[in-house]
Amino acid sequence: MLKFIVRRIFWTIPVLLVVIFLTFMMMRQIGGNPFRHSERAVPEAVQRNLEAKFHVNDPWWKQYAYYVKGVFTLDFGPSLVLRGQTVNDIIKEHFPKSIELGLYAFLFAIVVGVPLGVIAALKHNTAVDYGAMFFSNVFHAIPSFLVATLMIYWIALKLGAVPTSGWATWEHKLLPSIALGFAPMALFARLVRGTMLETLQQDYVRTARAKGLRYRRVVGLHVLRNSLIPVITAAGPLLGFIITGSFVIELIFNIPGIGQYYVTAVNARDYSVVMGLTVLLSVLIIFANLVVDILYGILDPRTRDART
Amino acid sequence: MRTKSIWLWLALLMSSVALVAAGCGGDDEEGTSGTTTTEGGAEAAEQVITVNWGTEPPSLDPGLASDVTSANILLNIMDPLVKLDEDLNAVPNAAESFETSEDGKTVTFTLRDDLKWTNGDPVTAEDFEYSWKRTVSPELGADYAYQFYGIVGAQDYNSCDPKKDDCAALRDKMGVNAVDDKTLEVKLTTPQPWFLQQVAHHSFLAVNKKAIDQFGDKWTEPANIITNGPFKLESWQHNSRIDLVKDPNWRDAGSVKLTRVNGRMISDGITAVQAFEAGEVDVLYQGLPPDEISRLKETPEYEQYPALGTYYYGVNVKNITDVKQRRAMALAIPRQSIIDNIAQQDQLPATGFTPKGMPGFDAINPDSPWLPGEGDMEQAKQLMSEVASPKKNITLYINDSPGHREIAVAVQAAWKELGISSTIKQQEFQQYLEFLGPPPNKDVDIYRLGWIGDFVDAINFLELWTCDSGNNSTNYCNEDFDALIEKARSTEDNDARYDIYGQAEDILFGENGDMPVLPIYFYTYGDLERESVKESFEVNLLNQTDLTKVVVTE
Numbered sequence: 001m002l003k004f005i006v007r008r009i010f011w012t013i014p015v016l017l018v019v020i021f022l023t024f025m026m027m028r029q030i031g032g033n034p035f036r037h038s039e040r041a042v043p044e045a046v047q048r049n050l051e052a053k054f055h056v057n058d059p060w061w062k063q064y065a066y067y068v069k070g071v072f073t074l075d076f077g078p079s080l081v082l083r084g085q086t087v088n089d090i091i092k093e094h095f096p097k098s099i100e101l102g103l104y105a106f107l108f109a110i111v112v113g114v115p116l117g118v119i120a121a122l123k124h125n126t127a128v129d130y131g132a133m134f135f136s137n138v139f140h141a142i143p144s145f146l147v148a149t150l151m152i153y154w155i156a157l158k159l160g161a162v163p164t165s166g167w168a169t170w171e172h173k174l175l176p177s178i179a180l181g182f183a184p185m186a187l188f189a190r191l192v193r194g195t196m197l198e199t200l201q202q203d204y205v206r207t208a209r210a211k212g213l214r215y216r217r218v219v220g221l222h223v224l225r226n227s228l229i230p231v232i233t234a235a236g237p238l239l240g241f242i243i244t245g246s247f248v249i250e251l252i253f254n255i256p257g258i259g260q261y262y263v264t265a266v267n268a269r270d271y272s273v274v275m276g277l278t279v280l281l282s283v284l285i286i287f288a289n290l291v292v293d294i295l296y297g298i299l300d301p302r303t304r305d306a307r308t
Numbered sequence: 309m310r311t312k313s314i315w316l317w318l319a320l321l322m323s324s325v326a327l328v329a330a331g332c333g334g335d336d337e338e339g340t341s342g343t344t345t346t347e348g349g350a351e352a353a354e355q356v357i358t359v360n361w362g363t364e365p366p367s368l369d370p371g372l373a374s375d376v377t378s379a380n381i382l383l384n385i386m387d388p389l390v391k392l393d394e395d396l397n398a399v400p401n402a403a404e405s406f407e408t409s410e411d412g413k414t415v416t417f418t419l420r421d422d423l424k425w426t427n428g429d430p431v432t433a434e435d436f437e438y439s440w441k442r443t444v445s446p447e448l449g450a451d452y453a454y455q456f457y458g459i460v461g462a463q464d465y466n467s468c469d470p471k472k473d474d475c476a477a478l479r480d481k482m483g484v485n486a487v488d489d490k491t492l493e494v495k496l497t498t499p500q501p502w503f504l505q506q507v508a509h510h511s512f513l514a515v516n517k518k519a520i521d522q523f524g525d526k527w528t529e530p531a532n533i534i535t536n537g538p539f540k541l542e543s544w545q546h547n548s549r550i551d552l553v554k555d556p557n558w559r560d561a562g563s564v565k566l567t568r569v570n571g572r573m574i575s576d577g578i579t580a581v582q583a584f585e586a587g588e589v590d591v592l593y594q595g596l597p598p599d600e601i602s603r604l605k606e607t608p609e610y611e612q613y614p615a616l617g618t619y620y621y622g623v624n625v626k627n628i629t630d631v632k633q634r635r636a637m638a639l640a641i642p643r644q645s646i647i648d649n650i651a652q653q654d655q656l657p658a659t660g661f662t663p664k665g666m667p668g669f670d671a672i673n674p675d676s677p678w679l680p681g682e683g684d685m686e687q688a689k690q691l692m693s694e695v696a697s698p699k700k701n702i703t704l705y706i707n708d709s710p711g712h713r714e715i716a717v718a719v720q721a722a723w724k725e726l727g728i729s730s731t732i733k734q735q736e737f738q739q740y741l742e743f744l745g746p747p748p749n750k751d752v753d754i755y756r757l758g759w760i761g762d763f764v765d766a767i768n769f770l771e772l773w774t775c776d777s778g779n780n781s782t783n784y785c786n787e788d789f790d791a792l793i794e795k796a797r798s799t800e801d802n803d804a805r806y807d808i809y810g811q812a813e814d815i816l817f818g819e820n821g822d823m824p825v826l827p828i829y830f831y832t833y834g835d836l837e838r839e840s841v842k843e844s845f846e847v848n849l850l851n852q853t854d855l856t857k858v859v860v861t862e
């Protein structure tokens with residue numbers, strides 16, 4: 001197991017290098033001038049001074065080497081547009097907010113989605129099942145920004161129950177977390193229902209029941225545990241989904257997370273911020289997949305041997 | 309991401325249908341510019357407002373700040389040498405007086421005695437000398453360094469290469485000099501009558517050397533910053549809020565009513581409108597979502613200001629070579645109907661390039677026969693029929709921000725009637741700017757752009773169309789025009805200069821005008837302002853608000 005983990009961690013390094021390389025090249029291919037903020041052309045001397053200051057006129061391989069070194073020493077350099085702020089500052093200030101939002105959304109998805117799936121499976125083919133599945137299908141299909149907009153309109157603006165935007169108190173955090181969590185919640189509900197139904201048909205469940213174990217214990221201990229495996233498999237990629245989804249949610253709710261910054265940075269050609277955030281998100285997703293693989297091994301011993 | 313935002317607009321369009329019901333009856337209150345009285349009601353006990361600044365300012369360093377948000381904050385936390393009055397004339401502010409020498413090439417500012425930094429030190433002429441030289445220094449890499457190019461030696465210093473040149477010597481040669489604590493002497497390369505108005509720009513503010521030496525790049529953080537204006541920077545949570553509080557020790561604190569200005573940064577227009585409607589924000593600077601304008605215009609909180617800006621279509625004169633075709637295309641555009649139905653903010657149909665509100669506008673404006681407000685399709689068709697070899701298939705380039713496509717489609721329809729079939733191509737803004745050039749791209753026949761002035765002289769607009777202008781992507785080059793602009797640069801007398809600008813406009817748009825540009829409209833700014841501040845909250849032509857004049861009424 002340990003060997004497996006160590007090997008997986010080492011594999012992240014080439015993956016990361018490729019990600020850096022691709023982002024680096026793509027950002028330079030899309031054109032545009034990070035030092036031009038409006039229609040107004042930048043005078044030659046000003047442009048030259050800025051290029052010299054931020055080393056963007058060096059040959060690309062030099063910049064790339066310089067950047068890779070920065071990444072491994074955890075120094076992402078200064079922002080080209082937000083003068084006086086480094087990428088590290090930006091991450092430090094804004095990343096925790098995105099993580100917080102993602103966690104709440106995830107929590108909402110699990111706390112509501114898993115029980116919904118369990119209930120639907122246990123009450124298979126009843127009105128409860130149909131109701132729960134209809135609910136989750138609808139929310140899986142509706143994009144989060146629409147949910148968000150409707151919630152702001154009805155709950156914040158019409159009812160005045162919570163503020164429309166911002167990120168300070170729990171009242172601010174309620175709507176965005178739910179809006180972002182709806183789609184994964186629906187996914188979890190359907191996944192859990194499906195695997196539960198399958199597991200309930202398994203021989204070992206019948207055996208357990210035949211042994212005289214109580215139904216509740218069988219479901220709670222054996223069925224649920226095995227039904228959660230696909231949930232965990234889905235959770236890894238879902239994290240990526242939640243992060244990209246948060247870009248829109250952060251914009252709509254005006255949450256000062258990194259999603260907002262990411263989009264602004266791409267539009268403004270703030271190379272260092274785009275690079276820094278891309279690397280950060282890649283590490284995060286790579287790490288999440290690693291954790292999923294490890295959890296997988298713990299929950300299902302059969303997969304462990306095959307992987308070591 | 310672009311597609312995402314399009315979906316966003318779509319979704320919000322749906323919900324805004326429902327929102328229309330919430331609109332209130334019309335109230336045609338026009339902007340009463342400049343009045344600071346409290347006619348609207350008694351002064352409220354609590355003089356606190358919350359504004360939406362819009363986007364995160366790239367910097368609060370006067371040398372580095374480059375956008376409207378930072379300009380607005382800086383001009384309220386710092387004390388500019390001069391301010392612009394209602395007619396955009398420079399009036400003394402931190403400078404008690406200023407004097408221009410007879411040859412027009414030396415300007416001397418005398419500072420007031422009671423200027424203080426928030427750390428208690430006096431503000432001196434040396435502070436200004438230090439700040440201006442710092443902004444021009446190549447090491448700082450300031451966007452607005454070019455604002456100083458009119459000062460002797462500034463361009464040389466800014467262009468200096470630390471590896472080759474003796475930058476320190478060039479720095480000393482720059483023509484800004486503190487004669488004593490209170491006297492700042494500025495030497496200009498030519499007489500520049502607009503220099504005084506230019507000094508009202510935020511890049512000419514003084515910065516505190518102690519704070520910069522101690523904190524470096526981080527000197528603008530609230531804990532470190534040392535300011536000298538009516539308000540202090542209380543907090544700056546990046547991308548979230550910037551709060552200002554009144555500085556009770558400021559020289560004229562008695563006249564400042566607001567005790568506090570809470571500032572949020574809501575960049576998304578729809579979110580901002582919702583925050584306003586929920587009562588979380590009192591003032592919404594422009595950036596109202598285009599789809600919502602028609603509804604918001606009907607609310608009593610809507611306020612509109614003229615802007616110093618022109619929305620235009622540039623013509624590649626190497627592709628559309630016949631001036632008759634360019635005139636026909638200009639005549640065909642139904643400007644007023646575009647304003648009424650698409651732009652919707654009572655913009656003015658452009659009758660020249662220099663916008664209304666610019667000092668000397670009446671003398672400068674050519675009242676072009678080719679730019680009638682409603683358009684003139686008859687005459688356009690007539691002219692078009694006289695074109696020997698017309699270009700019938702053209703490509704019209706626009707950037708992909710909201711609103712431009714709708715206008716382009718209207719123009720396309722108008723040109724269709726002339727027998728010109730146009731293909732509209734859209735690009736993301738940064739790519740678009742690079743694509744257009746200069747050097748002008750030969751695939752472009754027509755392109756959309758806008759120009760917002762940053763100081764109040766028509767030269768700021770007209771110099772765009774000189775042969776070697778960095779903003780001219782039309783291939784247009786007329787030596788007579790260039791000669792006039794050059795002449796204007798050294799013409800000190802206002803009326804004489806306006807006359808020259810008028811001649812220059814005539815070369816572009818007059819009876820025999822070359823029409824390298826098709827101006828569409830002069831911009832306006834649309835704001836939402838709570839009725840308790842609407843009376844006193846004013847935005848000038850440069851999109852700046854003097855918060856010292858704002859009073860909250862009951």
